[in-house]
Amino acid sequence: MEVLIVGAGGMARGIGLRLVRGGHQVRIANREPDKAADLAAELGGSAVGEPLDSAAGAEVIVLALPYEGSREVARLWAEQLSGKILVDISNPVDYETFDGLVTPPGRSGADEIAAAAPGARVVKAFNTTFAGRLANTGRLDVFIAGDDIEARKLVAGLCEDADLRPIDVGGLKHALALETFQLLHMKVQGEIDGNWSTALTIAP
Template sequence: MTVTIIGAGSIGQAVAGIAVASGHAVQILARDAGKAAQAAASSGAASGTIGDPIAGDVVVLAVPYPAVGEVLGVYAGTLAGKVLVDVTNPLDFSTFDSLVVPADGSAAAVIQALVPEARVVKAFNTTFAATLATRAVGGTTTTVLIAGDDADAKTAVAAVVEGGGLIAVDAGSLRRARELESLGFLQLTLAATEKIGWTGGFALVK
């Protein structure tokens, strides 16, 4: 399987490392070809710019939420049947004190409505890049919570997560993305106010 990651930031690089460790081919696309190449170099992934053809069966949207609409516009009509992983937390970046999606909705739901032919999965938004890269939160293995309506799509994402040395937990249908985004929002605000570090966060203990 090939995993395409759109975005060359810290989350994108961490997910790329997980996918490579899981034995999959990885493609990283970014606006800046140099940044994409630099991000890819650490994991041995291929790189390119946004607008290049998507190679992946699984596509990870590792860009800030305000950029999602533009990216999906670039790839309109090319995402049918693909597993589209939304890692965003739709914060109001002007206040850092609220989410910008409806109270009964989520960024993932917005994305699914924009690309109804894709199989949208919410994942990786409740973990910081550092805990993805190290595979640990404190002394506990990092857990990736996964929500979606397509069972096969969730299984594909879980296989990448587990193959890369993390724990995957099915959090339910795509409706649960709202709760995952609220959890991600809380974790971000705690880190931004220095209540926790960016190498910490929430852990799931069974």
């Protein structure tokens, strides 16, 4: 499957490595094409880098950007994204205090991104995983929320291919809980000496 990852940072790298290992074709798009090309070269396989121009051709688009950037890309590409699966991995956290989300009360970042691209099939995923853990091998839990059941199943399949355990939590309304979980996960990193390498897992 062809997956377009928007962004060239740590999360783009981690998700890209997993997908390439799983046999998928990965495109990296970034406002700085050199960074996209460098990451694609690191990923290997059939990965390619390109400017941040278009979502054309991709079956799945992963917004591997901070919340504000993801919402802006969704707005700019709204028409192109109609009918496509749009994966939001962002956490709209107040990074000055780590004491709340920056979205309106009762609204998740995924809700805001879905509103910016109303025709997209928005799926929340990967927001509870840290970049460093994703880039390594080993099975991690990925919580998935979205109103389109088939879109959730497809993203779950990508996770399985990437040696990740998908956990389907239901509709997009649950994205707010996932973002709140990750806010707390981030907030306690210093207290637990987590070094941004811990993982949220449901253990038997």
